[in-house]
Amino acid sequence: MxxxxxxxxxxxxxxxxxxxxxxxxxxxxxxxxxxxxxxxxxxxxxxxxxxxxxxxxxxxxxxxxxxxxxxxxxxxxxxxxxxxxxxxxxxxxxxxxGAPRGPLGRLAAQELRFLHRSGRAARSRRGPRRRSHRQQDHRHGRDLVGVAIRREAARAASLAAERGARRPAGSVRLDFTQGENALARALAARRSPYIDLTLSNPTAAGFPVPSIPLPHARSYEPHPRGVPAALEAVAAYHGIQPERVVLTASTSEAYSWLFKLLCDAGDEVLVPEPSYPLFGYLTALECVRAVPYALRWDGEWHLEASALRFSGRTRAVLVVSPGNPTGAYLKEDERAALASACRAHGCALISDEVFADFPAFEDRRRARSAALYDDVPAFSLSGLSKVAGLPQLKLGWIAAGGPGAGEAVRRLELIADTYLSVSAPVQLAAPGLLAARGPFQRAVQSRLAANRAAFAAARGPGAAWDLMRSEGGWSQVLSVPRSRSEEEWALALLEAGVLVHPGYFFDFPAGAHLVVSLLPEPVQFARAAAILARVLCA
Structure with missing residues (x-):
């Protein structure tokens, strides 16, 4: 066994x-x-x-x-x-x-570099930068993947000893032994009501949703990439051809499929920091290592391609535009530099664009969807969860662009055919749901603007805390005094009746931060903003 x-x-x-x-x-x-x-x-x-x-x-x-x-x-x-x-x-x-199979599709060698490699020797890699405050780092010293890859050179010496010891099933890729943090314990023990400024579920925020019933799918005729009508609707949304679209059950599943496509066990993808806290788990579950790169703040957030740490095992660079929680969009010059770096190292670009429809203001510097450029292999990710406010329907997608896009989609089709995870009713309803997204998006934009204004009004002149400028998305980042840790500020606010995220949930590399959602109902949000201002100024 x-x-x-x-x-x-x-x-x-x-x-x-x-x-x-x-x-x-x-x-x-x-x-x-x-x-x-x-x-x-x-x-x-x-x-x-x-x-x-x-x-x-x-x-x-x-x-x-x-x-x-x-x-x-x-x-x-x-x-x-x-x-x-x-x-x-x-x-x-x-x-x-038969003879051994060569690269299929007859693509040029340079176009296959990101899809097919024979060399796996890794150069020496510098470790990710660690935070100086252990108290604020909920993942300090934890390597989600290194302990899981038994072929890794660093593990070779200990394999003989491990063969004689039994390891519980399910303990290979993730650390399941972590307990609840102090904020989770305080929240579980609380009995009085509070205002939730961590709300991210649009169906719980009172927004209008399309009143389009899901069609009855009485027969099952699976299409691995998706039914043609749904592919055409998503392609029209992105401005590309349907042949470059693959449907998934979620954006998380889209990441999983791309890591299967691009990476072997022990390979690396570069991920932004600060950013969405799920990336460490999504990569670990595929036996892939997430290597963070820091975003730079100088009044707005920047991605510096020259600071990325590529290694011989780097297979992709992940960007989120606009960022979650930073709200920063990728700019044209940043994208061009990033594409050049990816070409030089034979890597693909993965662009998470789920919040792209929610800018706080217009900015001509912003890059378009990554799938619209032809200078680097790229994959744009989005879905109905944010585009139409329908996370319960479980429909996401991958839009491929750049050199080798056709071969990439062909290989993704095989992965999709292995799972067939997208339900037929939501695929049949997708054209109507995408066409009816307008009222939901307008309502969200109106609320985001109102809650940003409430925050600005709550912050008095000379306050010790500040709002870090956001270009879009559904979140707001606050810079708070370092007189307390992020967790202590979050506990104090919960005691006062407001729930917020401490910044370490999103791996901010330095400083003290809190993260709040801009989705709550405006009257409740204004009350919470006043409480927050009072506690932070105490």
Whole structure:
């Protein structure tokens, strides 16, 4: 059982099983001849696509009964996954000899760099910057991924000792032993009402939602990328062709699929700091390492591409535009510098644009959606949760752009066909839901403006706290005095009747910050702003 468990875990973390390689005069890796049962010698210059992720034919449109056809004893012949030996995937009677598979799609080598790599030797990597105040760092000293990758060089010496010890199932990738923090305990113990300035659920904020019933889907005709009408609606929203769109059940699932597409176990993606606290978990669950890069504040937030720490295992750079919670949009010059850096290091750009429809003001410097540029492999992420205020319907998407976009979508289609996670009713309703998003977005914009004004009015002249300028999104960041820790300020505010996020939830690299949501009802929000101003000035 231990061998079965280890085999399954290695497969889930991204197996590197493929053809062995040898060195030739030009220094490149070439495949060794195949095993005897495969029949033919290897072609010069080919390499196994299973080295990173299996490259296969586009997933066919499936009909009822196809799930049975794809079983080992079935008769479905159009989708054969042949990484690591045909007889491991197809029935013995159907296994056929063949040469090793080379890169499919016939893309130029430079366009395949971000999708297909043979070298996995990592350069020495500097560790992420640690915060100086342990009290405010809820993840201090914690490596979500390093302990999970058994092939990692740093772990090799301890493998022999570990083989004799049993490890509980489920303790591999995440640390499940952490207890509640002081704020969570205080909130659980509180019995009197409070004003929640952490609200992020639009369905709990009283906004209008489209009154479009979900269609009845009496038959099941799965489309791996999504039904054509939904793809066309999302493509029109982004201004691209439907062939470059893949539907997902959420933005989190979109991240998961992209990490499966781009990364092997132990690879890295660069993530902004401060930013959304879920990135560490999304990467860890794919056995990928999140390496933070700091955003710079000088009256507004900036991304400096020259400060990014690329390594030999960096596979993608993640940006959030506008940021959560910073509200900063990616600017044209920043995007151009970032694209140049990604090209130089063979990386893809992943752009989270779920809040893009909610700017606080106009700014000509802002970059467009990442999928609209053709200078770097890029993926734009969004979904109905923020665009239409419908998180309960579970519909997100990936829009691909840049060199190799067609091949990337083709490979994503195979991943999508493996899960088929998006429900048919929401796909059928997507065109109408996107077309009816206007009233919801106008109501949100009006409330965001009203609550920003209430905050500005609550802050008197010479106050010890300040509002950090936000360009958009649903959050507001406050800079607060360092006379208390962020957690102490949050506890004091909860005692006064207002719940806020301490800044360390979002990994602010320095200073003392609080983060509040701008979604609550304006009258309640104004009351909370007055309480907050009183407590921070005490």
């Amino acid at each position: 231990r061998r079965v468990y280890d085999t399954l875990r290695r497969a889930s973390c991204g197996s590197t099983a493929g053809l062995p390689t040898r060195r030739v005069r030009d220094g490149r890796n070439q495949p060794q001849p195949q095993a005897r049962h495969q029949g033919r010698p290897a072609r010069a210059g080919s390499r196994s696509s299973g080295r990173v992720r299996t490259a296969a034919r586009p997933a066919p449109r499936r009909r009822r009964g196809d799930d049975q056809d794809r079983q080992p004893g079935g008769h479905h012949h159009r989708l054969l996954l042949l990484a690591g030996g045909a007889r491991r995937v197809v029935p013995e009677s159907e296994a056929r000899p």
